[in-house]
Amino acid sequence: MTSIYLGIDVGSVSTNIIALDTDGNLIASVYLRTRGQPIPAIQEGLREIRATLGQEVTVAGVGTTGSGRGLAAVMTGADVVKNEITAHAVAASKVVPGVQTVLEIGGQDSKIIILRQGVVTDFAMNTVCAAGTGSFLDQQAARLGIPIEDFGRLALEARNPVRIAGRCAVFAESDMIHKQQQGHPLEDIVAGLCEAMVRNYLNNVGKGKEILPPVVFQGGVAANAGMRRAFSRALGTEVIVPEHYGVMGAYGAALLAREAGPKTSAFRGFELTERDFRTGGFECRGCANHCEVVELREENEVLARWGDRCGKWSNAVAV
Protein backbone atom coordinates (compact mmCIF):
# COMPACT_ATOMS: atom_id res chain seq x y z
CA MET A 1 0.00 0.00 0.00
CA THR A 2 1.37 3.42 -0.94
CA SER A 3 1.93 6.12 1.62
CA ILE A 4 0.84 9.66 0.93
CA TYR A 5 0.93 13.08 2.57
CA LEU A 6 -2.13 15.29 2.37
CA GLY A 7 -2.13 19.07 2.17
CA ILE A 8 -5.37 20.93 2.77
CA ASP A 9 -5.75 24.66 2.11
CA VAL A 10 -9.10 26.05 3.15
CA GLY A 11 -9.32 29.58 1.81
CA SER A 12 -12.08 32.12 1.63
CA VAL A 13 -12.88 31.32 -1.98
CA SER A 14 -11.39 27.92 -2.71
CA THR A 15 -10.59 24.75 -0.82
CA ASN A 16 -7.65 22.85 -2.26
CA ILE A 17 -6.43 19.42 -1.34
CA ILE A 18 -3.38 17.71 -2.73
CA ALA A 19 -1.63 14.40 -2.19
CA LEU A 20 2.12 13.86 -2.25
CA ASP A 21 3.95 10.59 -2.57
CA THR A 22 6.72 9.87 -0.09
CA ASP A 23 9.27 11.49 -2.41
CA GLY A 24 7.37 14.75 -2.34
CA ASN A 25 5.87 14.50 -5.84
CA LEU A 26 2.37 15.84 -6.30
CA ILE A 27 0.21 12.90 -7.39
CA ALA A 28 -3.31 14.27 -7.03
CA SER A 29 -4.91 17.64 -6.56
CA VAL A 30 -8.41 19.02 -6.20
CA TYR A 31 -9.52 22.64 -6.46
CA LEU A 32 -13.01 23.37 -5.16
CA ARG A 33 -15.02 26.46 -4.39
CA THR A 34 -15.52 26.83 -0.63
CA ARG A 35 -18.82 28.66 -1.10
CA GLY A 36 -18.78 29.66 2.54
CA GLN A 37 -19.12 26.02 3.57
CA PRO A 38 -15.71 24.65 4.43
CA ILE A 39 -16.91 21.36 5.92
CA PRO A 40 -18.68 19.95 2.84
CA ALA A 41 -15.85 21.36 0.71
CA ILE A 42 -13.24 19.44 2.70
CA GLN A 43 -15.33 16.26 2.61
CA GLU A 44 -15.94 16.56 -1.11
CA GLY A 45 -12.27 17.28 -1.72
CA LEU A 46 -11.12 14.23 0.22
CA ARG A 47 -13.64 12.05 -1.62
CA GLU A 48 -12.29 13.28 -4.95
CA ILE A 49 -8.68 12.78 -3.90
CA ARG A 50 -9.41 9.23 -2.88
CA ALA A 51 -11.20 8.58 -6.17
CA THR A 52 -8.32 10.06 -8.17
CA LEU A 53 -5.77 7.92 -6.37
CA GLY A 54 -7.97 4.94 -7.14
CA GLN A 55 -6.27 2.61 -4.69
CA GLU A 56 -5.99 2.08 -1.00
CA VAL A 57 -3.42 4.41 0.54
CA THR A 58 -2.01 5.05 3.98
CA VAL A 59 -1.91 8.66 5.02
CA ALA A 60 1.47 9.30 6.60
CA GLY A 61 0.82 12.93 7.46
CA VAL A 62 -1.63 15.80 7.03
CA GLY A 63 -0.90 19.53 6.89
CA THR A 64 -3.52 22.27 6.84
CA THR A 65 -3.28 25.94 5.96
CA GLY A 66 -5.48 28.85 4.89
CA SER A 67 -7.95 30.87 6.89
CA GLY A 68 -9.88 27.70 7.70
CA ARG A 69 -6.79 25.77 8.79
CA GLY A 70 -7.96 25.43 12.38
CA LEU A 71 -11.28 23.95 11.41
CA ALA A 72 -9.71 21.66 8.83
CA ALA A 73 -7.11 20.49 11.34
CA VAL A 74 -9.64 19.43 13.95
CA MET A 75 -11.90 17.83 11.41
CA THR A 76 -9.29 15.74 9.64
CA GLY A 77 -6.76 15.26 12.41
CA ALA A 78 -3.84 17.23 11.06
CA ASP A 79 -0.23 16.77 12.08
CA VAL A 80 0.87 20.25 11.01
CA VAL A 81 -1.17 23.49 11.03
CA LYS A 82 0.61 26.35 9.30
CA ASN A 83 -0.15 29.88 8.20
CA GLU A 84 -0.43 30.63 4.48
CA ILE A 85 2.78 32.64 4.27
CA THR A 86 4.99 29.79 5.40
CA ALA A 87 3.08 27.24 3.32
CA HIS A 88 3.31 29.28 0.11
CA ALA A 89 6.99 30.04 0.67
CA VAL A 90 7.83 26.39 1.23
CA ALA A 91 5.97 25.33 -1.90
CA ALA A 92 7.53 28.03 -4.08
CA SER A 93 11.04 27.12 -2.88
CA LYS A 94 10.41 23.49 -3.73
CA VAL A 95 9.27 24.25 -7.28
CA VAL A 96 11.75 27.02 -8.04
CA PRO A 97 14.82 26.53 -5.84
CA GLY A 98 16.45 29.88 -5.17
CA VAL A 99 13.21 31.83 -5.62
CA GLN A 100 13.56 35.33 -4.16
CA THR A 101 10.07 36.75 -4.59
CA VAL A 102 6.64 35.11 -4.37
CA LEU A 103 3.60 37.02 -5.58
CA GLU A 104 0.41 35.35 -4.47
CA ILE A 105 -3.08 36.54 -5.31
CA GLY A 106 -5.99 34.53 -4.06
CA GLY A 107 -9.70 35.09 -3.78
CA GLN A 108 -9.81 37.65 -1.03
CA ASP A 109 -6.26 38.27 -0.12
CA SER A 110 -2.96 38.87 -1.69
CA LYS A 111 0.51 38.60 -0.34
CA ILE A 112 4.12 39.08 -1.24
CA ILE A 113 6.86 36.95 0.24
CA ILE A 114 10.53 37.85 0.00
CA LEU A 115 13.02 35.02 0.39
CA ARG A 116 16.79 35.07 0.47
CA GLN A 117 18.84 31.88 0.53
CA GLY A 118 15.65 29.90 0.88
CA VAL A 119 14.49 31.69 4.02
CA VAL A 120 11.55 34.09 4.28
CA THR A 121 13.03 37.47 5.15
CA ASP A 122 10.00 39.68 4.67
CA PHE A 123 6.35 39.46 3.77
CA ALA A 124 3.22 41.56 3.54
CA MET A 125 -0.45 40.85 3.17
CA ASN A 126 -3.17 43.12 1.90
CA THR A 127 -4.92 45.08 4.61
CA VAL A 128 -8.69 45.24 5.06
CA CYS A 129 -9.36 46.09 1.41
CA ALA A 130 -9.86 43.31 -1.11
CA ALA A 131 -9.41 45.50 -4.17
CA GLY A 132 -7.07 43.81 -6.56
CA THR A 133 -7.83 40.26 -5.54
CA GLY A 134 -9.52 37.42 -7.36
CA SER A 135 -13.01 38.25 -6.15
CA PHE A 136 -12.87 41.61 -7.85
CA LEU A 137 -11.69 40.12 -11.14
CA ASP A 138 -14.48 37.55 -10.88
CA GLN A 139 -17.05 40.23 -10.31
CA GLN A 140 -15.84 42.38 -13.19
CA ALA A 141 -15.71 39.44 -15.58
CA ALA A 142 -19.31 38.66 -14.65
CA ARG A 143 -20.33 42.27 -15.15
CA LEU A 144 -18.73 42.34 -18.60
CA GLY A 145 -20.28 39.01 -19.44
CA ILE A 146 -16.92 37.31 -20.05
CA PRO A 147 -16.22 33.88 -18.56
CA ILE A 148 -13.34 34.37 -16.11
CA GLU A 149 -11.36 31.74 -18.01
CA ASP A 150 -11.34 33.95 -21.14
CA PHE A 151 -10.50 37.12 -19.26
CA GLY A 152 -6.73 36.79 -19.49
CA ARG A 153 -6.73 35.71 -23.13
CA LEU A 154 -8.83 38.73 -24.02
CA ALA A 155 -6.40 41.03 -22.21
CA LEU A 156 -3.57 39.72 -24.36
CA GLU A 157 -5.37 40.94 -27.47
CA ALA A 158 -5.27 44.53 -26.29
CA ARG A 159 -3.43 47.10 -28.37
CA ASN A 160 -3.77 50.16 -26.17
CA PRO A 161 -4.61 49.24 -22.58
CA VAL A 162 -6.62 52.07 -21.05
CA ARG A 163 -5.62 53.60 -17.74
CA ILE A 164 -7.90 52.61 -14.90
CA ALA A 165 -7.76 53.78 -11.29
CA GLY A 166 -6.90 50.66 -9.34
CA ARG A 167 -6.83 52.00 -5.80
CA CYS A 168 -10.33 51.02 -4.96
CA ALA A 169 -12.57 48.37 -6.45
CA VAL A 170 -15.57 50.69 -6.43
CA PHE A 171 -13.74 53.51 -8.22
CA ALA A 172 -12.11 51.09 -10.63
CA GLU A 173 -15.54 49.90 -11.61
CA SER A 174 -16.86 53.42 -12.24
CA ASP A 175 -13.73 54.14 -14.24
CA MET A 176 -14.27 51.04 -16.37
CA ILE A 177 -17.88 51.90 -17.02
CA HIS A 178 -16.82 55.37 -18.05
CA LYS A 179 -14.23 53.95 -20.46
CA GLN A 180 -16.86 51.62 -21.90
CA GLN A 181 -19.26 54.52 -22.50
CA GLN A 182 -16.49 56.35 -24.32
CA GLY A 183 -16.24 53.42 -26.68
CA HIS A 184 -12.91 51.84 -25.82
CA PRO A 185 -12.71 48.25 -27.00
CA LEU A 186 -13.33 45.61 -24.38
CA GLU A 187 -9.89 44.03 -24.63
CA ASP A 188 -8.20 47.37 -23.95
CA ILE A 189 -10.36 47.84 -20.86
CA VAL A 190 -9.68 44.33 -19.62
CA ALA A 191 -5.94 44.76 -20.14
CA GLY A 192 -6.13 48.15 -18.42
CA LEU A 193 -7.80 46.51 -15.46
CA CYS A 194 -4.99 43.95 -15.21
CA GLU A 195 -2.40 46.72 -15.25
CA ALA A 196 -4.31 48.70 -12.64
CA MET A 197 -4.49 45.69 -10.37
CA VAL A 198 -0.79 45.02 -10.71
CA ARG A 199 -0.01 48.67 -9.99
CA ASN A 200 -2.24 48.57 -6.95
CA TYR A 201 -0.64 45.36 -5.73
CA LEU A 202 2.89 46.65 -6.14
CA ASN A 203 2.07 49.96 -4.46
CA ASN A 204 0.25 48.47 -1.52
CA VAL A 205 1.28 44.94 -0.77
CA GLY A 206 4.65 45.31 -2.46
CA LYS A 207 5.42 48.74 -1.01
CA GLY A 208 9.07 49.06 -0.07
CA LYS A 209 9.86 45.43 -0.87
CA GLU A 210 12.95 44.50 -2.81
CA ILE A 211 11.54 42.42 -5.64
CA LEU A 212 14.36 40.36 -7.12
CA PRO A 213 14.19 37.49 -9.61
CA PRO A 214 13.41 34.65 -9.76
CA VAL A 215 9.83 35.83 -9.27
CA VAL A 216 7.12 33.21 -8.82
CA PHE A 217 3.47 34.15 -9.32
CA GLN A 218 0.94 31.80 -7.74
CA GLY A 219 -2.60 31.66 -6.42
CA GLY A 220 -5.80 31.36 -8.42
CA VAL A 221 -5.25 34.67 -10.22
CA ALA A 222 -2.01 33.38 -11.77
CA ALA A 223 -4.26 31.54 -14.23
CA ASN A 224 -4.92 34.91 -15.81
CA ALA A 225 -2.53 35.49 -18.71
CA GLY A 226 -3.33 39.19 -18.67
CA MET A 227 -2.18 39.47 -15.07
CA ARG A 228 0.95 37.47 -15.82
CA ARG A 229 1.90 39.80 -18.63
CA ALA A 230 1.06 42.91 -16.58
CA PHE A 231 3.35 41.68 -13.80
CA SER A 232 6.28 40.87 -16.03
CA ARG A 233 5.95 44.26 -17.75
CA ALA A 234 5.73 46.18 -14.50
CA LEU A 235 8.66 44.31 -12.96
CA GLY A 236 10.74 44.09 -16.11
CA THR A 237 11.53 40.47 -15.42
CA GLU A 238 10.20 37.05 -16.25
CA VAL A 239 7.40 35.88 -13.97
CA ILE A 240 7.33 32.15 -13.38
CA VAL A 241 3.96 30.50 -12.90
CA PRO A 242 4.39 27.03 -11.42
CA GLU A 243 2.44 24.11 -12.86
CA HIS A 244 0.27 23.77 -9.78
CA TYR A 245 -0.08 27.51 -9.19
CA GLY A 246 -3.65 27.20 -7.87
CA VAL A 247 -2.89 24.73 -5.08
CA MET A 248 0.49 25.94 -3.83
CA GLY A 249 -0.78 26.56 -0.31
CA ALA A 250 -1.97 22.97 -0.01
CA TYR A 251 1.26 21.77 -1.62
CA GLY A 252 3.28 23.70 0.98
CA ALA A 253 1.17 22.30 3.81
CA ALA A 254 1.77 18.75 2.56
CA LEU A 255 5.49 19.40 2.23
CA LEU A 256 5.56 20.68 5.80
CA ALA A 257 3.72 17.56 6.98
CA ARG A 258 6.27 15.44 5.17
CA GLU A 259 9.11 17.46 6.68
CA ALA A 260 7.64 17.01 10.16
CA GLY A 261 7.48 13.27 9.46
CA PRO A 262 5.09 12.14 12.19
CA LYS A 263 5.62 8.52 13.29
CA THR A 264 1.92 7.89 13.00
CA SER A 265 -0.37 10.48 11.53
CA ALA A 266 -3.27 11.88 13.53
CA PHE A 267 -5.38 11.60 10.36
CA ARG A 268 -8.88 10.48 11.22
CA GLY A 269 -9.37 8.42 8.09
CA PHE A 270 -11.14 8.91 4.78
CA GLU A 271 -14.33 7.74 6.50
CA LEU A 272 -14.69 11.27 7.81
CA THR A 273 -16.12 12.22 4.45
CA GLU A 274 -19.23 10.24 5.38
CA ARG A 275 -19.57 11.51 8.91
CA ASP A 276 -21.93 14.20 10.01
CA PHE A 277 -20.08 17.37 11.01
CA ARG A 278 -21.88 20.45 12.07
CA THR A 279 -20.85 23.86 13.24
CA GLY A 280 -22.90 26.02 15.48
CA GLY A 281 -22.39 29.38 17.05
CA PHE A 282 -23.56 31.17 20.10
CA GLU A 283 -22.82 34.42 21.83
CA CYS A 284 -21.25 33.91 25.23
CA ARG A 285 -22.90 36.01 27.90
CA GLY A 286 -20.22 35.37 30.49
CA CYS A 287 -18.85 38.90 30.34
CA ALA A 288 -19.30 42.16 28.50
CA ASN A 289 -17.18 41.00 25.57
CA HIS A 290 -20.00 38.84 24.19
CA CYS A 291 -17.58 36.67 22.20
CA GLU A 292 -19.04 34.80 19.29
CA VAL A 293 -18.14 31.22 20.03
CA VAL A 294 -18.17 28.66 17.25
CA GLU A 295 -18.19 24.95 17.86
CA LEU A 296 -17.55 21.99 15.61
CA ARG A 297 -19.60 18.89 16.35
CA GLU A 298 -19.37 15.41 15.00
CA GLU A 299 -22.66 13.66 15.61
CA ASN A 300 -23.28 14.81 19.18
CA GLU A 301 -19.73 15.19 20.28
CA VAL A 302 -18.12 18.62 20.41
CA LEU A 303 -14.75 18.39 18.68
CA ALA A 304 -13.59 21.94 19.17
CA ARG A 305 -14.65 25.43 20.06
CA TRP A 306 -13.04 28.72 19.24
CA GLY A 307 -13.72 32.44 19.11
CA ASP A 308 -13.70 33.08 22.86
CA ARG A 309 -11.09 35.48 24.11
CA CYS A 310 -10.77 34.02 27.59
CA GLY A 311 -10.54 30.33 26.71
CA LYS A 312 -13.53 29.39 28.84
CA TRP A 313 -15.14 27.44 25.99
CA SER A 314 -12.19 26.43 23.86
CA ASN A 315 -10.31 24.96 26.81
CA ALA A 316 -13.36 23.08 27.99
CA VAL A 317 -13.07 20.68 25.08
CA ALA A 318 -10.69 17.83 25.74
CA VAL A 319 -8.92 17.16 22.47
Add this chain to the structure above:
Amino acid sequence: MVVKVKQWRLGVPRALFYYYYAPWWEAFFKALGAEVVVSPPTTREIMDLGISLAVAEACLPVKVFYGHAAWLAPRVEALFVPRLVSVEKKSFICPKLMGLPDMLRAAIKDCPLVIDATVDLSRRPEEGLRAAIRDTARAIGARGRQVERAGEIARARYWDWLARQQEQGREFSPGKKEGITPGGRPPLAVGLLGHNYLLHDHYLGMDIAGKVTRLGGRVILPENFAPELGEASCRRLPKRLYWTLGRKIMGAALHLMEQEEVAGLIHLTAFGCGPDSLVGDLAERYAHRRGKPFLLLTLDEHTGEAGVETRLEAFIDMLARRCPA
Protein backbone atom coordinates in the same frame (compact mmCIF):
# COMPACT_ATOMS: atom_id res chain seq x y z
CA MET B 1 -9.54 79.67 56.88
CA VAL B 2 -9.78 75.92 56.97
CA VAL B 3 -12.00 74.35 54.33
CA LYS B 4 -13.33 70.89 55.01
CA VAL B 5 -12.44 68.93 51.88
CA LYS B 6 -15.38 67.07 50.35
CA GLN B 7 -15.02 63.33 49.72
CA TRP B 8 -15.06 63.27 45.94
CA ARG B 9 -15.94 60.26 43.88
CA LEU B 10 -13.64 60.68 40.90
CA GLY B 11 -13.81 58.73 37.68
CA VAL B 12 -10.64 57.88 35.81
CA PRO B 13 -11.17 56.27 32.38
CA ARG B 14 -8.97 53.21 31.88
CA ALA B 15 -7.73 54.40 28.50
CA LEU B 16 -5.10 56.56 26.82
CA PHE B 17 -2.94 58.28 29.48
CA TYR B 18 -4.18 56.04 32.23
CA TYR B 19 -1.61 53.60 30.87
CA TYR B 20 1.16 56.17 31.32
CA TYR B 21 0.27 57.93 34.56
CA ALA B 22 -2.20 55.78 36.49
CA PRO B 23 -0.03 55.33 39.61
CA TRP B 24 0.64 59.05 39.76
CA TRP B 25 -3.01 60.00 39.50
CA GLU B 26 -4.37 57.40 41.85
CA ALA B 27 -1.82 58.12 44.56
CA PHE B 28 -2.42 61.84 44.24
CA PHE B 29 -6.19 61.72 44.56
CA LYS B 30 -6.12 59.18 47.34
CA ALA B 31 -3.69 61.32 49.29
CA LEU B 32 -6.21 64.14 48.99
CA GLY B 33 -8.93 61.91 50.39
CA ALA B 34 -10.84 61.36 47.17
CA GLU B 35 -12.29 58.04 46.09
CA VAL B 36 -10.93 56.97 42.70
CA VAL B 37 -13.14 54.88 40.44
CA VAL B 38 -11.34 53.39 37.46
CA SER B 39 -13.45 51.99 34.65
CA PRO B 40 -13.07 48.22 34.05
CA PRO B 41 -10.73 46.87 31.36
CA THR B 42 -12.04 47.46 27.85
CA THR B 43 -14.76 45.11 26.69
CA ARG B 44 -16.70 44.96 23.49
CA GLU B 45 -19.53 46.86 25.18
CA ILE B 46 -17.25 49.70 26.21
CA MET B 47 -15.68 49.85 22.77
CA ASP B 48 -19.07 49.85 21.03
CA LEU B 49 -20.30 52.56 23.36
CA GLY B 50 -17.29 54.70 22.52
CA ILE B 51 -17.64 54.13 18.79
CA SER B 52 -21.27 55.22 18.93
CA LEU B 53 -20.38 58.44 20.74
CA ALA B 54 -17.12 59.56 19.20
CA VAL B 55 -16.62 61.57 16.04
CA ALA B 56 -15.81 59.32 13.10
CA GLU B 57 -12.38 60.85 12.47
CA ALA B 58 -11.02 60.04 15.91
CA CYS B 59 -8.51 57.22 16.19
CA LEU B 60 -9.69 53.99 17.77
CA PRO B 61 -8.00 54.58 21.17
CA VAL B 62 -9.82 57.91 21.46
CA LYS B 63 -13.11 56.18 20.68
CA VAL B 64 -12.38 53.62 23.36
CA PHE B 65 -11.63 56.47 25.76
CA TYR B 66 -15.12 57.87 25.12
CA GLY B 67 -16.54 54.46 25.97
CA HIS B 68 -14.74 54.39 29.31
CA ALA B 69 -15.78 57.95 30.11
CA ALA B 70 -19.39 57.17 29.23
CA TRP B 71 -19.30 54.06 31.41
CA LEU B 72 -18.10 56.19 34.33
CA ALA B 73 -20.38 59.17 33.76
CA PRO B 74 -23.43 57.94 35.70
CA ARG B 75 -21.27 56.41 38.44
CA VAL B 76 -19.11 59.34 39.57
CA GLU B 77 -19.28 62.99 40.58
CA ALA B 78 -16.47 64.11 38.32
CA LEU B 79 -14.30 62.77 35.54
CA PHE B 80 -10.59 63.38 35.59
CA VAL B 81 -9.51 64.18 32.03
CA PRO B 82 -6.44 66.38 32.16
CA ARG B 83 -5.69 68.42 29.09
CA LEU B 84 -2.26 67.14 28.24
CA VAL B 85 -0.58 69.67 25.99
CA SER B 86 2.99 68.80 26.79
CA VAL B 87 4.67 66.55 29.33
CA GLU B 88 8.24 67.65 28.67
CA LYS B 89 10.22 70.56 27.32
CA LYS B 90 9.74 71.45 23.65
CA SER B 91 7.64 68.37 22.90
CA PHE B 92 3.93 67.95 22.52
CA ILE B 93 1.04 65.56 22.82
CA CYS B 94 -1.18 64.83 19.85
CA PRO B 95 -3.79 67.57 19.27
CA LYS B 96 -6.61 65.03 19.25
CA LEU B 97 -5.70 64.19 22.81
CA MET B 98 -5.38 67.84 23.86
CA GLY B 99 -9.00 68.36 22.92
CA LEU B 100 -10.36 65.38 24.85
CA PRO B 101 -12.14 67.27 27.66
CA ASP B 102 -14.06 69.47 25.21
CA MET B 103 -14.99 66.61 22.92
CA LEU B 104 -16.23 64.59 25.89
CA ARG B 105 -18.44 67.35 27.23
CA ALA B 106 -20.03 67.68 23.83
CA ALA B 107 -20.52 63.96 23.28
CA ILE B 108 -21.64 62.56 26.60
CA LYS B 109 -25.17 63.18 27.75
CA ASP B 110 -25.44 64.30 31.38
CA CYS B 111 -21.70 64.61 31.51
CA PRO B 112 -20.54 65.11 35.10
CA LEU B 113 -18.01 67.77 36.00
CA VAL B 114 -14.85 67.29 33.97
CA ILE B 115 -11.64 68.13 35.78
CA ASP B 116 -9.48 69.26 32.92
CA ALA B 117 -6.45 70.97 34.38
CA THR B 118 -4.02 71.88 31.64
CA VAL B 119 -0.67 70.14 31.73
CA ASP B 120 1.83 72.15 29.74
CA LEU B 121 5.48 71.51 30.46
CA SER B 122 6.74 72.70 27.10
CA ARG B 123 8.38 75.94 28.27
CA ARG B 124 9.07 75.76 31.99
CA PRO B 125 8.58 72.16 33.07
CA GLU B 126 8.83 72.77 36.84
CA GLU B 127 6.33 75.59 36.85
CA GLY B 128 4.05 73.85 34.41
CA LEU B 129 3.84 70.77 36.58
CA ARG B 130 3.24 72.83 39.72
CA ALA B 131 0.42 74.69 37.99
CA ALA B 132 -1.15 71.46 36.76
CA ILE B 133 -1.05 69.96 40.25
CA ARG B 134 -2.43 73.14 41.80
CA ASP B 135 -5.31 73.42 39.32
CA THR B 136 -6.26 69.77 39.63
CA ALA B 137 -6.30 69.97 43.41
CA ARG B 138 -8.25 73.21 43.38
CA ALA B 139 -10.97 71.58 41.30
CA ILE B 140 -11.71 69.27 44.19
CA GLY B 141 -11.28 71.98 46.77
CA ALA B 142 -7.81 71.10 48.06
CA ARG B 143 -4.99 73.56 48.47
CA GLY B 144 -1.84 74.37 50.38
CA ARG B 145 0.60 72.01 52.12
CA GLN B 146 -1.69 69.05 51.69
CA VAL B 147 -1.46 69.34 47.90
CA GLU B 148 2.30 69.55 47.94
CA ARG B 149 2.48 66.44 50.07
CA ALA B 150 0.07 64.58 47.80
CA GLY B 151 2.21 65.60 44.83
CA GLU B 152 5.31 64.19 46.50
CA ILE B 153 3.62 60.91 47.34
CA ALA B 154 2.33 60.63 43.77
CA ARG B 155 5.72 61.38 42.26
CA ALA B 156 7.41 58.78 44.45
CA ARG B 157 4.81 56.17 43.52
CA TYR B 158 5.20 56.96 39.84
CA TRP B 159 8.99 56.66 39.79
CA ASP B 160 8.77 53.49 41.76
CA TRP B 161 6.39 52.06 39.17
CA LEU B 162 8.67 53.03 36.27
CA ALA B 163 11.66 51.46 37.98
CA ARG B 164 9.76 48.22 38.56
CA GLN B 165 8.90 47.95 34.87
CA GLN B 166 12.52 48.36 33.89
CA GLU B 167 13.39 45.75 36.46
CA GLN B 168 11.06 43.30 34.75
CA GLY B 169 13.02 43.83 31.57
CA ARG B 170 16.24 42.87 33.29
CA GLU B 171 14.72 39.74 34.76
CA PHE B 172 14.52 38.34 31.27
CA SER B 173 18.10 39.04 30.35
CA PRO B 174 19.20 37.17 27.24
CA GLY B 175 21.61 34.81 28.96
CA LYS B 176 18.90 33.24 31.09
CA LYS B 177 17.73 29.78 30.17
CA GLU B 178 14.21 29.86 31.56
CA GLY B 179 11.24 29.43 29.31
CA ILE B 180 12.69 27.06 26.75
CA THR B 181 9.93 26.42 24.22
CA PRO B 182 8.67 22.93 23.40
CA GLY B 183 10.79 23.10 20.25
CA GLY B 184 13.82 22.99 22.52
CA ARG B 185 15.12 26.43 21.68
CA PRO B 186 15.29 29.51 23.85
CA PRO B 187 12.43 31.88 23.00
CA LEU B 188 13.05 34.47 20.31
CA ALA B 189 13.32 38.01 21.64
CA VAL B 190 10.72 40.17 19.94
CA GLY B 191 10.52 43.92 20.48
CA LEU B 192 6.94 45.12 20.74
CA LEU B 193 6.41 48.79 19.93
CA GLY B 194 3.40 50.99 20.23
CA HIS B 195 1.50 53.29 22.51
CA ASN B 196 1.02 51.97 26.02
CA TYR B 197 -2.72 52.35 25.61
CA LEU B 198 -2.63 49.80 22.80
CA LEU B 199 -0.04 47.41 24.18
CA HIS B 200 -1.59 47.17 27.63
CA ASP B 201 -5.27 47.23 26.71
CA HIS B 202 -5.81 43.54 26.04
CA TYR B 203 -9.10 43.98 24.25
CA LEU B 204 -8.24 46.94 22.05
CA GLY B 205 -4.65 45.79 21.47
CA MET B 206 -5.69 42.14 20.96
CA ASP B 207 -3.15 41.01 23.55
CA ILE B 208 -0.33 40.87 21.04
CA ALA B 209 2.20 40.27 23.81
CA GLY B 210 0.28 37.20 24.98
CA LYS B 211 -0.05 35.89 21.44
CA VAL B 212 3.66 36.32 20.75
CA THR B 213 4.51 34.55 24.00
CA ARG B 214 2.24 31.63 23.14
CA LEU B 215 3.94 31.37 19.75
CA GLY B 216 7.27 30.95 21.49
CA GLY B 217 8.50 34.54 21.59
CA ARG B 218 9.84 36.59 24.47
CA VAL B 219 8.38 40.08 24.39
CA ILE B 220 10.44 43.16 25.17
CA LEU B 221 8.33 46.26 25.78
CA PRO B 222 9.45 49.90 25.55
CA GLU B 223 9.16 50.31 29.32
CA ASN B 224 11.45 47.37 29.94
CA PHE B 225 14.56 49.46 29.44
CA ALA B 226 15.68 52.90 30.56
CA PRO B 227 14.05 55.65 28.45
CA GLU B 228 17.43 57.38 28.16
CA LEU B 229 18.57 54.59 25.86
CA GLY B 230 15.78 55.37 23.43
CA GLU B 231 16.39 59.10 23.74
CA ALA B 232 20.05 58.62 22.95
CA SER B 233 19.18 56.63 19.82
CA CYS B 234 16.70 59.31 18.75
CA ARG B 235 19.36 61.99 18.93
CA ARG B 236 21.00 60.44 15.91
CA LEU B 237 17.96 61.20 13.76
CA PRO B 238 18.43 64.09 11.33
CA LYS B 239 15.59 66.01 12.94
CA ARG B 240 14.13 66.10 16.43
CA LEU B 241 10.74 64.43 16.81
CA TYR B 242 8.58 66.78 18.82
CA TRP B 243 5.66 64.45 19.45
CA THR B 244 6.47 62.93 22.82
CA LEU B 245 4.74 59.61 22.31
CA GLY B 246 6.04 59.23 18.77
CA ARG B 247 9.58 59.86 19.94
CA LYS B 248 9.21 57.26 22.69
CA ILE B 249 8.22 54.70 20.09
CA MET B 250 10.92 55.72 17.66
CA GLY B 251 13.51 55.64 20.42
CA ALA B 252 12.43 52.19 21.51
CA ALA B 253 12.49 51.01 17.90
CA LEU B 254 15.98 52.35 17.26
CA HIS B 255 17.35 51.02 20.52
CA LEU B 256 15.87 47.56 20.05
CA MET B 257 16.94 47.19 16.44
CA GLU B 258 20.52 47.84 17.56
CA GLN B 259 20.39 44.88 19.95
CA GLU B 260 21.91 41.75 18.51
CA GLU B 261 19.64 39.41 20.49
CA VAL B 262 16.42 41.05 19.33
CA ALA B 263 15.20 38.87 16.47
CA GLY B 264 12.57 41.25 15.14
CA LEU B 265 10.22 44.12 15.87
CA ILE B 266 6.45 44.34 15.85
CA HIS B 267 4.85 47.77 15.70
CA LEU B 268 1.24 47.95 16.76
CA THR B 269 -0.55 51.07 15.56
CA ALA B 270 -4.08 52.39 15.50
CA PHE B 271 -5.72 53.32 12.25
CA GLY B 272 -6.23 57.05 12.15
CA CYS B 273 -3.25 57.87 14.33
CA GLY B 274 -1.42 60.73 12.63
CA PRO B 275 1.94 60.54 14.42
CA ASP B 276 2.01 56.73 14.12
CA SER B 277 1.60 56.84 10.37
CA LEU B 278 4.84 58.80 10.13
CA VAL B 279 6.79 57.23 12.97
CA GLY B 280 5.81 53.73 11.89
CA ASP B 281 7.11 54.26 8.39
CA LEU B 282 10.28 55.89 9.64
CA ALA B 283 10.96 53.04 12.06
CA GLU B 284 10.31 50.50 9.33
CA ARG B 285 12.84 52.16 7.02
CA TYR B 286 15.53 52.17 9.68
CA ALA B 287 14.80 48.55 10.53
CA HIS B 288 15.03 47.68 6.86
CA ARG B 289 18.45 49.29 6.59
CA ARG B 290 19.63 47.36 9.60
CA GLY B 291 18.19 44.14 8.21
CA LYS B 292 15.94 43.70 11.25
CA PRO B 293 12.57 42.10 10.45
CA PHE B 294 9.71 44.50 11.10
CA LEU B 295 6.01 43.77 11.20
CA LEU B 296 3.48 46.57 11.18
CA LEU B 297 0.04 45.72 12.56
CA THR B 298 -2.68 48.33 12.19
CA LEU B 299 -5.79 48.03 14.31
CA ASP B 300 -9.17 49.48 13.58
CA GLU B 301 -12.63 48.64 14.76
CA HIS B 302 -13.05 46.10 11.98
CA THR B 303 -9.80 44.26 12.54
CA GLY B 304 -10.41 40.55 12.75
CA GLU B 305 -8.39 38.45 15.13
CA ALA B 306 -7.73 35.83 12.46
CA GLY B 307 -5.82 38.22 10.23
CA VAL B 308 -3.65 39.36 13.11
CA GLU B 309 -2.93 35.80 14.17
CA THR B 310 -1.90 34.72 10.68
CA ARG B 311 0.52 37.62 10.41
CA LEU B 312 2.01 37.01 13.84
CA GLU B 313 2.38 33.31 13.22
CA ALA B 314 4.07 33.90 9.87
CA PHE B 315 6.34 36.51 11.43
CA ILE B 316 7.46 34.26 14.29
CA ASP B 317 7.95 31.39 11.83
CA MET B 318 10.10 33.65 9.72
CA LEU B 319 12.20 34.72 12.72
CA ALA B 320 12.65 31.12 13.80
CA ARG B 321 13.78 30.02 10.35
CA ARG B 322 16.11 33.00 10.02
CA CYS B 323 17.94 32.36 13.25
CA PRO B 324 18.13 28.61 13.82
CA ALA B 325 18.80 27.77 17.45
